[in-house]
Amino acid sequence: MNVEMIVIDQQQYLILKEIPYHNIRFVFLSNVMNPDDVLIRKRIRDTNQYIPLESVEEVHLASFLLYNSI
Numbered sequence: 001m002n003v004e005m006i007v008i009d010q011q012q013y014l015i016l017k018e019i020p021y022h023n024i025r026f027v028f029l030s031n032v033m034n035p036d037d038v039l040i041r042k043r044i045r046d047t048n049q050y051i052p053l054e055s056v057e058e059v060h061l062a063s064f065l066l067y068n069s070i
Contacts, residue, residue: 026062
């Protein structure tokens, strides 16, 4: 199993799942030291930039995609 971690705001996060949608990937993360700290970020195609979601609609879309991927 290949586990990938990234650092955001000096905290290590484990990538739990990535879901592609058009030109972006929604990335679901959990803090390595605090599993109650979870994030959803988006990654633009062909970059390693993890950008916060910009609207409530993006949160709803990411949640919908995650729910339908289970």
